Amino acid sequence: MPDVRVFNACPAWPRIFLLAILLQASTTLAADWMPAGEPERQDINADVAYSKRTAMRPSDGKQVTAHLAFFTSRAFRLEVIDLGAGPEAAYPTLESAFRSEGCVAGVNGGFFHPDWQPSGLVISKGRRINRFETARLLSGVIYSDERGIHLVRRGRFQDHPNISALLQTGPYLVENARSVRGLSTSDPRRRTFVATDWRGHWVIGATMSTLTLAELGVILASPDALMPWRIDRAINLDGGSSTGFFFDRGADRAPVTLQPWKRVRNLLGICPR
Template sequence: MDEIGHARKALAVCNGGYFNVSGNFGPVGMEIAEGTRSEKFVAGEWVGGLMVRQGKASLVWSNEFQDAPDISEFVQCSPWLVSEGRIWPVSPGKEPEPRNNRTFIMTDAAGRWAIGTAKRTGLLELAHILITPGIITEMKVNRALNLDGGPSTGLWCRSESGAVQFEKPGWAVRNAIIVAPRDSK
């Protein structure tokens, strides 16, 4: 992530979608990187993805996804955390929810985006944090998607002054989400 961030003149880089840790290191679910496709979309109740189509990013849920040749970037992941400003219902299990490191991506209804990490949190707890007034003051979260977490959790970012902060993932990851100024290419 550090090399990618510097090479791409990025503002931020985080780990992306799930991958097969044993075997071929291939993606779990659809991945499209610079127009190159890997695997097929796997539909599911809590499945979503970060999609770039005709230069515009969006978070799409499984029931909204329609494949098209003009999708240049896509990373499938799950579960949804927030949809239309509300916590996506995660069915409570019989056991306490696992508290892991998490990576997430979120957007509001006005075109603002953020990526982030959370330490030792459950999915439902993270969703509550994202929509609780006063915690995130820069935007009101409309949609949020959990990305690959656990030992994959990593975040590289550069401040306006150029200072770099890097939370290195515990292991190598297959893909990353890169936030870069439009004029960086």
């Protein structure tokens, strides 16, 4: 058994050196991702706003840039736009789809099979498409009803007839303000996501850079890296070649658009209440 008295008799500098190393390590982990350059000012009280932000990982200099549409649940609701299962989509572009449905912004939606059938439950304008599934990937549900917008784990979802828009998707990226463990560290690609501080502030985003799900989870959980407020929970949507984004900046400015590289089955938009 070690003699504690001998340890206490040792000079203090080794312990100080050890504490310095631990402090440096914890600081490095805390700053795993940070804003690249001066982040744009974001009015967190605005009901809807667009921002293009970049996060950087100091350890290797990797940068990730994303289009972001911030909105509040008091002023906006979700809309799932179904593009149909035929060879031709109901709308030729994201912009035409969102404008036709009265949405000010939106992204591509959930996963789908090669025959265009959606993966998991989808509700569009109250119409139910496909069924609820238990596949591991589809771990969460994002939906809108008369009470507001909700993002919950699959096991906590309570179905009811007043849901107007819903996507079953996944995986969960952030939960209780922490990156979810076990996210994939391979297959970097462009990503689409939904996140909230669970206080009425929401964001839909699409990255212009490729990254893994694990990296996206850590970025979203890193304070100020991409968001002006702390994310409580976030979930992944279909990404890769499906990644798309639209934001209407008004009549005097061109809209922000990121068109998917392939046809998708559905879209997730935000529309005024």
